[in-house]
Structure formats: structure tokens, C-alpha cells
Amino acid sequence: MDNINLVFEALSSTPRRKILNYLSATSLTAGEIAERFEMSKPAMSKHLKILQTANLINGEKKGQFMHYSLNRDNLVTSLHDFTANLCPVGSVLKKESKKMADDNEGS
Amino acid sequence: MDNINLVFEALSSTPRRKILNYLSATSLTAGEIAERFEMSKPAMSKHLKILQTANLINGEKKGQFMHYSLNRDNLVTSLHDFTANLCPVGSVLKKESKKMADDNEGS
DNA sequence: TAACCATTTAACTTATTAGTTAATTAACTA
């Protein structure tokens, strides 16, 4: 399956989007993530695998712990590429983009 | 179901994303869209309904024809809002945004 | 080594999704 397909498949689940939100603050182990949900560890493990296969998160094994972190780059570029294909240059996307750039001017 | 949920649910299907691509070029009737797929009209009708419920397309009845068009605004703002929540201000999103703005400078 | 802990895999069940054909609704036309 190609990447955009994997990305949208991964993002279609509310718990998976919630996982990404948790990981946007900090890296977490599989167990720490599971703690934040009312769901078994095996179920969580599947969600994490789906996110990792879509390249939206990275997993790194440290001893017996699996540390997961957000892969912002692939998330942003995937969604950006998708949107860009649907939006003719000079149209909505451009306005949105300019607005974003302007909003962040001072930071 | 809240809108972001509907949006990602709608976008998780390859045929539905393909419909959006067709509609990015021009508005089309339900029948014209169905022609472009190897799928029955009822199946297509369901996909169109899902996209409309997510507010990603608009449907307008003209006589016996149903004309569908892309709702770019909701698509772009939904994905933007989602991304913005996951990306701390001043980080990847900002770079992406600036890049987009720069790329479009001349247009 | 033996017991323990974190995580994943396997096997399975249930719910949901995506498609089909047949029937219905509504608009158009001879």
C-alpha cells in the first residue's frame, strides 16, 4: 500500500489520532501510552504498529521498553501534499498558507 | 460525530479521495462521477453521502441531476487545524507554511 | 537459573464497512 493510503487509514481512527496528540507533547513508551486509554495492551500495540507502518511515529527499543515518538515531518508533508493536489495553486491553499505564515510572523 | 472525525473517516477511503480529485477539476453530476469508477451507482451514492456529511463536498439538485462540487474550505481548514494541534508553533508547521508561502510568491 | 516485566503475536469474536441487486422516488419527454 502506498504511503498516502497508509497515512489516511492510520488517521481514520480516533484513538490513533489521540495517540498522536499525546506524542506531540513528549515521547512515551508503549505502556505509558496504553495507560492513557481504556484498552488492552495488545489492542494498543496494534494501533501503534499501524501508526508506525504509516511512518507517522517512530519506535525505538531501549532495553525492554519501546519508546515511541511523533514523526512530524511525514505527517505534515503527507497532508500538505494531499491538500496541494486538490487545491489549484493561487487558490485556497495559498491563502491558508499565507495566513499561517502571517500568524507566526513574530515567533 | 464531530466534524474532524467525519473528515478523517471520509478521507480514509481511496475511492473517496479519488472522487475529491475529480471534483478538484470541475463539478460533476453523480452519474458522471460513477462513470469514472468500476462501481455501481448505489455504491457511489453512498460514498458521495459520506463526503457530503463530512462537508467535503456540496450537492445541488438541478432537475433530475445532482451536481456535486468540492468544498475546499472545509477540507483545507480541517486538515490545517488538525496539523496545527499536533505541531507546536514555530516548529515544522511554520517552516512548511513559510515554504508554501514562498513557493507561491510570484503567483 | 528462575521469576518477573514490557511488549508483541496468535487465535478468536463481534462490529463495521463496502459492495451487490432490486425497488423506490422524482423529474423529464413523447
Place this chain on the structure above:
DNA sequence: TAGTTAATTAACTAATAAGTTAAATGGTTA
């Protein structure tokens, strides 16, 4: 009015997704 066309709804089937518990894997520690 009768027949045709466009689109949707209804009823159903098959494939997929999402969860469960039990078992396996691999690293840690007494």
C-alpha cells in the same frame, strides 16, 4: 398518461477492522 432517465434507499452478503484473552518473545533482576 406512459415510459424513460437520474439518483437514492432498502435489504442483503462478504470482507475488513477492532477489540478480547492466552501465549510467546526478549530483556531485567534476585
